[in-house]
Amino acid sequence: MDPQSTAARHVAVIAGHLNCQSPSAAAPLALAACLHYDPPELSEKPPAFDLAALRRVLDGHDLAARDWLFRLMEESPLFCPRRRGDRTFVAPDYNQTKEQQRAVTMRRIEYLLRRGVFEGWVTGSGPEAELRKLAFFECIAIYDHSLSIKLGVTYFLWGGAIRFFGTKRHHDKWLKATEDYQVKGCFAMTELGHGSNVRGIETIAIYDTNTREFVINTPCESAQKYWIGGAANHATHTIIFSQLLINGTSQGIHAFVAQIRDADGNVCPNVRIADCGHKIGLNGVDNGRIWFDNLRIPRENLLNSVADVLPDGQYVSSIKDKDKRFAAFMAPLTFGRVNIAATAVYISKVALAITVRYALTRRAFSISADGPEVLLLDYPSHQWRILPLIAKTCAMSSAANYLKRLYVKRTPETNKSIHIYSSSLKATLTWHNMRALQECRKACGGQGLKTENRIGILNCEYDVQSTFEGDNNVLMQQLDLLCLRERDLLGRYASEVSQYQAQGESKQKAMLLSHQLADELARAFTERTILQIFADDEMTQSAGPLKELLGLLRSMYALISVEEDASFLRYGYLSLESAAAARKEVMKLCGDLRPHALSVVSSFGIPDAFLSPIAFDWIQANSWASLSNE
Numbered sequence: 248m249d250p251q252s253t254a255a256r257h258v259a260v261i262a263g264h265l266n267c268q269s270p271s272a273a274a275p276l277a278l279a280a281c282l283h284y285d286p287p288e289l290s291e292k293p294p295a296f297d298l299a300a301l302r303r304v305l306d307g308h309d310l311a312a313r314d315w316l317f318r319l320m321e322e323s324p325l326f327c328p329r330r331r332g333d334r335t336f337v338a339p340d341y342n343q344t345k346e347q348q349r350a351v352t353m354r355r356i357e358y359l360l361r362r363g364v365f366e367g368w369v370t371g372s373g374p375e376a377e378l379r380k381l382a383f384f385e386c387i388a389i390y391d392h393s394l395s396i397k398l399g400v401t402y403f404l405w406g407g408a409i410r411f412f413g414t415k416r417h418h419d420k421w422l423k424a425t426e427d428y429q430v431k432g433c434f435a436m437t438e439l440g441h442g443s444n445v446r447g448i449e450t451i452a453i454y455d456t457n458t459r460e461f462v463i464n465t466p467c468e469s470a471q472k473y474w475i476g477g478a479a480n481h482a483t484h485t486i487i488f489s490q491l492l493i494n495g496t497s498q499g500i501h502a503f504v505a506q507i508r509d510a511d512g513n514v515c516p517n518v519r520i521a522d523c524g525h526k527i528g529l530n531g532v533d534n535g536r537i538w539f540d541n542l543r544i545p546r547e548n549l550l551n552s553v554a555d556v557l558p559d560g561q562y563v564s565s566i567k568d569k570d571k572r573f574a575a576f577m578a579p580l581t582f583g584r585v586n587i588a589a590t591a592v593y594i595s596k597v598a599l600a601i602t603v604r605y606a607l608t609r610r611a612f613s614i615s616a617d618g619p620e621v622l623l624l625d626y627p628s629h630q631w632r633i634l635p636l637i638a639k640t641c642a643m644s645s646a647a648n649y650l651k652r653l654y655v656k657r658t659p660e661t662n663k664s665i666h667i668y669s670s671s672l673k674a675t676l677t678w679h680n681m682r683a684l685q686e687c688r689k690a691c692g693g694q695g696l697k698t699e700n701r702i703g704i705l706n707c708e709y710d711v712q713s714t715f716e717g718d719n720n721v722l723m724q725q726l727d728l729l730c731l732r733e734r735d736l737l738g739r740y741a742s743e744v745s746q747y748q749a750q751g752e753s754k755q756k757a758m759l760l761s762h763q764l765a766d767e768l769a770r771a772f773t774e775r776t777i778l779q780i781f782a783d784d785e786m787t788q789s790a791g792p793l794k795e796l797l798g799l800l801r802s803m804y805a806l807i808s809v810e811e812d813a814s815f816l817r818y819g820y821l822s823l824e825s826a827a828a829a830r831k832e833v834m835k836l837c838g839d840l841r842p843h844a845l846s847v848v849s850s851f852g853i854p855d856a857f858l859s860p861i862a863f864d865w866i867q868a869n870s871w872a873s874l875s876n877e
């Protein structure tokens with residue numbers, strides 16, 4: 248053994264310990280070169296395909312606009328630029344109290360407002376404007392989830408409700424003021440006692456013919472509005488979802504507008520507001536609870552595109568069916584789901600870009616006596632953990648782009664498909680994101696736990712995505728999904744439901760009891776959909792290295808979906824031998840993808856400043872000299 252080698256030095260130190268020698272008594276260690284950092288670009292093969300072309304496929308739209316917004320954030324001290332080594336990173340300061348995080352979120356909004364980022368967000372229309380808005384949202388979310396949610400509540404939940412449920416009088420009064428952030432609206436749907444089950448909400452609105460006003464009440468504690476983004480500190484107005492009682496009969500849920508704070512920020516009479524408190528993430532958003540005590544609002548504040556109450560108290564609606572009326576009121580949530588699905592993919596990209604860069608420069612253990620330590624990404628187990636996540640993220644990028652295009656070109660005929668796709672993709676892509684964040688956090692070892700390395704904190708910040716705008720488990724139960732189901736699982740599901748019915752269960756109960764098959768069916772549908780959309784994107788490329796790479800990613804996506812889904816074995820779609828062969832094939836594909844890993848994550852469209860120190864010279868970033876920057 249070379250006495251200067253790392254192994255020999257380790258042996259000498261351990262021998263010293265065994266002989267109870269103090270370090271000073273042991274033979275002095277020979278000086279050896281410390282670990283040093285080489286950018287992975289120097290050691291990896293040059294890209295085999297055009298990185299910009301892959302970025303165009305993955306981002307799908309508005310690349311220049313995205314870069315413009317990234318630059319705006321990088322330029323401003325409000326976005327907490329921090330020096331680490333010779334680089335600057337931007338990320339929120341999560342050490343701040345929730346009050347400080349809320350205040351700085353507001354200052355960031357004001358800065359972006361002054362720079363014109365929100366122009367057309369409420370008053371604009373057309374597919375191009377909507378796609379650009381979604382792109383901006385993704386960039387903002389890459390920086391900070393609180394910032395994007397705070398904006399989303401006002402611009403899309405409140406603004407969307409005014410736009411879709413309101414009519415001209417509401418548009419004239421509130422749309423422009425919302426776009427200019429003069430009116431800061433929130434969206435009070437959820438109650439303490441009813442979240443997923445919106446139909447069960449208990450807030451009551453009664454029309455008073457004498458004064459031509461609605462009187463809104465929180466009749467019991469479970470009816471308090473809960474989790475309302477913006478309500479605790481800043482919102483001036485709210486949409487109130489309430490049961491509408493006409494002559495003692497409920498006409499179902501309707502949306503009303505109420506002012507909840509005056510121009511000086513004081514809470515209005517007949518309204519009580521409390522804070523939801525500190526959360527595991529999203530502390531830049533002031534989620535609040537609201538009670539209404541005989542709050543009177545003018546008749547005109549009923550958002551009346553779907554139904555109206557005439558001055559004499561007569562109820563009129565163009566949609567006679569109560570269920571259809573309810574569905575119409577859920578429309579603004581669709582935008583939220585589209586946005587959440589697309590954002591989830593970008594957060595996976597941030598985590599994977601950091602993790603791959605780290606795994607291409609971090610070494611651990613030698614496999615030969617005096618050989619160099621092995622790069623993390625050269626361990627087959629590490630490849631198995633990370634590379635399929637890259638393939639899935641790329642496939643899901645295509646699916647998210649498809650969903651966005653479907654949404655911005657919506658017509659009454661496509662509304663049902665949009666509902667199905669947005670529900671299933673929101674659930675699947677956010678679950679994937681949580682899994683990717685968790686795996687990447689662990690793949691970076693202890694460094695993954697440092698807040699400044701982003702992955703761990705993103706895990707907390709984005710956990711809520713599986714719950715709000717439709718809980719994932721509940722979304723995956725949409726019965727509409729059954730229209731587009733996989734045939735075999737559908738057959739099994741139908742026969743299981745019939746068996747329960749034959750045993751005397753109601754259809755509703757029988758469907759609940761068959762939830763496992765329903766869940767498998769929904770997953771099968773979503774996975775096949777994603778694969779199909781990704782394959783379509785691949786087909787648009789002409790023959791060449793990029794098309795080959797997309798084919799590789801597609802194969803890996805397909806095989807890993809099979810590998811991870813126990814139902815393939817459970818129902819005999821695959822024999823044990825074929826399952827083993829699929830597993831082997833994924834391992835082979837990992838080997839094929841390994842040389843392209845850096846190139847793929849470099850095409851994710853995330854500027855370096857939005858990654859983290861461990862993605863670059865993590866030794867220099869953690870050096871003694873760098874401490875002065877912290």
Ligand SMILES: Cc1cc2nc3c(=O)[nH]c(=O)nc-3n(C[C@H](O)[C@H](O)[C@H](O)COP(=O)(O)OP(=O)(O)OC[C@H]3O[C@@H](n4cnc5c(N)ncnc54)[C@H](O)[C@@H]3O)c2cc1C
Pocket residue numbers: 400434435436437439440441442443444473474475476529534711714715716717718719720721
């Ligand atoms: C940070 C944050 C911000 C939010 N912002 C807003 C806002 O601005 N405005 C607003 O109106 N709301 C907001 N919400 C509320 C959010 O939309 C609800 O939390 C969500 O709808 C879930 O409701 P819940 O919390 O009452 O959970 P529940 O509906 O009680 O669900 C609890 C659990 O039961 C399961 N479950 C429920 N129903 C079924 C079923 N039929 N079958 C099987 N399992 C079921 C769910 O999967 C879940 O695991 C926010 C929530 C959070 C956490």
